[in-house]
Amino acid sequence: MSKPESEFFPVSDVDFTVCPGDDPKITERVLARDPETGVATRILRYEPGADSTPMGVQRHDFWEEVYILEGSFTDLTLGKTFTAGMYACRPPGMPHGPWRTDEGVVTFEVRYR
Numbered sequence: 001m002s003k004p005e006s007e008f009f010p011v012s013d014v015d016f017t018v019c020p021g022d023d024p025k026i027t028e029r030v031l032a033r034d035p036e037t038g039v040a041t042r043i044l045r046y047e048p049g050a051d052s053t054p055m056g057v058q059r060h061d062f063w064e065e066v067y068i069l070e071g072s073f074t075d076l077t078l079g080k081t082f083t084a085g086m087y088a089c090r091p092p093g094m095p096h097g098p099w100r101t102d103e104g105v106v107t108f109e110v111r112y113r
Contacts, residue, residue, distance in 0.1 A: 003032040025050035071105035
């Protein structure tokens with residue numbers, strides 16, 4: 001199976017939902033998902049003041065590419081802040097986070113195997 005075929009559509013047609021971890025300040029707009037593997041393309045949003053510390057350091061069994069569309073957040077493990085226009089490509093198993101943001105952040109993410 002794979003992500004579904006989609007022609008252009010307004011992403012605003014897809015609602016934001018609370019991400020796993022149940023923090024209402026951390027939401028995602030899933031644009032495409034493979035129901036078999038769970039890999040997805042999404043827009044991730046951290047509202048101002050969001051902090052993913054309770055979720056700890058993240059490691060995935062898939063590739064993840066992230067582009068920051070607006071705002072900034074800080075990787076608390078690295079002690080570095082990343083801002084709009086920055087990009088990351090993470091292979092499976094690469095540790096990242098947890099994250100905190102004062103101003104909020106919106107990212108575009110593609111996940112695949």
